[in-house]
Amino acid sequence: MKKIVIIGGGIAGLSAGIFAQKNGFESIILEKHHTLGGECTGWNRQGYHIDGCIHWLVGTKEGTPMHTLWTQVGALEGTEVFHPETFLSFEYEGNAVHLCRDLERLRSSWLRLAPQDKEAVEDFYQTVKALQAFNMPVDKPISMMTLFEKIKLISSMKEAGAIMDKYGKISLKTYARRFKHPVLRELLANFLPEGYSASSIFFALASFTKGDASIPYGGSKAMAMRMEDKYRSLGGTVIASSEVVKLNIKDKQVDCLVTKDGKKYQADYYIAACDAHRLYEHLLEGRYSDSAFKKRFSNSIDYPLAxxxxxxxxxxxxxxxxxxxxxxxxxxxxxxxxxxxxxxxxxxxxxxxxxxxxxxxxxxxxxxxxxxxxxxxxxxxxxxxxxxxxxxxxxxxxxxxxxxxxxxxxxxxxxxxxxxxxxxxxxxxxxxAFMGFLPTIKGKMMAHSGHIKGVKNLFLSGQWLQPPGGLPVAVITGRDTIMWLCKKEKKPFTYY
Ligand SMILES: Cc1cc2nc3c(=O)[nH]c(=O)nc-3n(C[C@H](O)[C@H](O)[C@H](O)COP(=O)(O)OP(=O)(O)OC[C@H]3O[C@@H](n4cnc5c(N)ncnc54)[C@H](O)[C@@H]3O)c2cc1C
CATH class of the missing domain: 3.30.70 (Alpha-Beta Plaits)
Structure with missing residues (x-):
């Protein structure tokens, strides 16, 4: 049985571990912290639980491809979902405006508040509505698709592509000027920081108004723990409080990795489900730099990190x-x-x-x-x-x-x-940073395969690989890496 060592027990690492076990690999997760989940976490203080992550989770809606993936990793098992009525309520100089779950209500309340903005409100409404049909591509990495699958994907993303063309290069602040009512203007201008593309609000709201992007009861920590339980139940091994500090590379392959306490781990494959900068600049000591990441890490204006x-x-x-x-x-x-x-x-x-x-x-x-x-x-x-x-x-x-x-x-x-x-x-x-590089008007979207140039048996998974980052990208890319490994091993991949 081929062995995989996974660096990091966040959502990407857990996803990689779960699919590794399902696909007949032997895997170990090495996690720096004493508990798993990474940024998908929560903690207790003075008798209260502080949820540190999920404000909205794409894939809470049954029947969506993302929901299927969350189910495959046990994240939503036995859990109800809380559906807030509003994504955000915004107050400004005595007025309040709501980003409602019910898109018709959003439209009528905005029109009541700002009849002078009829044209802009209708355009906002139509754009969100058109995007509701869009689902994040989840099934497999684009680079593993057949020509037919790629054509199918491109045609399913036509609407989203048109909206990206129209709004991807306009900042939210510029877009907000189309509205005359100060509260709508201010809401939109302040939805995300300066330079962020107007498309962000449409994708977020489309997901929310179609009944997705809700919150699993129990919160972020509980969701990560359900994934950890799933991983362990499939025979996976977790070694917590175990920070990887060095990768020994021989003949263009990782030979072993070393943890802070001096232990060495050897495997056939290594998955870095940790921070991308940590991998390239610390664990690989800057010797295998990647131009796509280098460009982004060195340009904090077009590729800001929040x-x-x-x-x-x-x-x-x-x-x-x-x-x-x-x-x-x-x-x-x-x-x-x-x-x-x-x-x-x-x-x-x-x-x-x-x-x-x-x-x-x-x-x-x-x-x-x-x-x-x-x-x-x-x-x-x-x-x-x-x-x-x-x-x-x-x-x-x-x-x-x-x-x-x-x-x-x-x-x-x-x-x-x-x-x-x-x-x-x-x-x-x-x-x-709590997400990868967010879409801005100048930055180019990155879709990285996670392959490390110059090191054959090492792969990167996690939120850094694709926009817009977040939990969906973490779970998708963890799974994708195992798909790649199955392909490399010439064996069929199973989701179950
Ligand atoms: C306040 C907040 C709110 C958020 N809200 C949302 C939201 O509403 N919806 C959403 O989709 N996303 C949200 N996110 C983002 C989401 O939490 C992250 O995108 C996601 O958890 C990233 O998962 P990951 O596995 O890629 O990385 P991480 O969570 O960073 O996991 C990496 C893991 O690797 C470990 N590690 C790092 N280096 C080493 C090493 N050398 N050795 C061993 N282990 C190592 C880390 O300790 C960590 O556990 C939010 C984040 C924050 C902080």
Whole structure:
């Protein structure tokens, strides 16, 4: 039986492990952290559970190809799905607007609010509606498709291609100017940071309004644990707290890898289901650089990487009447050189086990980019200053929430504040990134095969390989690598 060692037990590593076991390989997952899941995680603080990942999961809708894949890896086994009514609610100068699940409701409420924007609203509605028929290509990597399969795929993506042509090179900020009503303009302009393509909002909303992109009950950690259970039940081996620090390469092949505690592991194949930068620059010591990644890592303007400050609050009360996800204006405060004018909060009222009875958890993610990471990196050289900054930001968010919701005053406390350095420390995430390269108007989309030029038995899997990254890409690319290995071994691939 051929042996595979997988570096990293995030969703990509677990997916690779599950399909490796299903396809008659012997596999081991080596994970740096003491627990599996990678960025798909959650953690406990003071009797509360903080969900650290899933805000929307493509593939929660039964009958979609992504749902089938999540089922094959046991991610949704025995789990109900929570379907929020709105993707995001947005407040601006006394007005509120909602990105509703029900697209007809979205259209009519926007038209009521902004009759002067009829043309722009209709175009927005039609674009989202047209994209609802689009499903992420899931079955196999494009490079493994027959000519017939490729033609079929291209024709199924006609609509999506046309929308990419129309909106892929327009920034959301530019697109927002088509709307006259300030709240619609501001909602769209602020949906994603500067430079991001307008197409992003259409793909996200198309998925959501067709009844997909919901949230599995139990949250992110529980989903990763279900995949771990599936992997173990198929005979896979997990070795946690085991960071790979070196790959020994002989005759253009990995001969063995070495973990921090000095142990060596040998296999026929090695899958790096970890951060791409960690693989190329640390484990391969920059000796097998890849031009597609190099170009992106060296151009942070066209290929920005987003990280987060992730703040969790506990509220002594229930939030039944609050939208699941709300963006609102705040009295500006500074983080590094940036003024923060809005905060987006999520609450977990639908999860009865995340908080003691009658209490709730609120999280708030503040995107961080290139210079923010630099500032955090520098600050973390002085642990006291770093901790103080985390406390300050936690207090600013708490104050802003209490100002927006006066009934919460005195009943909110800060549970935790994670920074880009936290993601780096726990997951080896390059610059704390929580996704791969997001679609911008100047950046070119990458579809990387995961093959490492110059090393025959080493493959990369995970969120970095394809836009838009996220959990679907992680699970797809983990599976794809095993498809490749089956092809290499000249044996049929099985999904079951
Ligand atoms: C706050 C937040 C919200 C998010 N929301 C969503 C969402 O709503 N929907 C969505 O689809 N996605 C979301 N994401 C993104 C999603 O979490 C990631 O895209 C996905 O989890 C990436 O999976 P991965 O397996 O590719 O990588 P990772 O999760 O980074 O897994 C890599 C694993 O490798 C391990 N590792 C790294 N180096 C080594 C080494 N040298 N040796 C051993 N192990 C190593 C790491 O510890 C980690 O466990 C969110 C992420 C964050 C942080």
């Amino acid at each position: 990280s987060n400050i992730y703040i969790a609050l506990a509220y002594e009360g229930e939030l039944d009447n609050l939208p699941r996800s709300l963006r609102f204006q705040v009295t500006p405060f500074k983080i590094h050189h940036e003024e923060i004018h809005y905060l987006t909060i999520n609450h977990y009222q639908y999860e009865k086990t995340f908080a003691p009875e009658g209490h709730s958890v609120i999280t708030c993610a503040i995107n961080q980019f290139y210079s923010d990471y630099e500032a955090w990196d520098q600050l973390s050289q002085d642990m006291q200053a770093y901790q103080q900054e985390k406390v300050r930001i936690g207090s600013e968010v708490l104050r802003a929430v209490e100002m927006r919701f006066p009934y919460m005053k005195g009943k909110v406390k800060v549970l935790d504040v994670a920074t880009p350095k936290t993601y780096e420390r726990y997951c080896n995430a390059y610059r704390g």
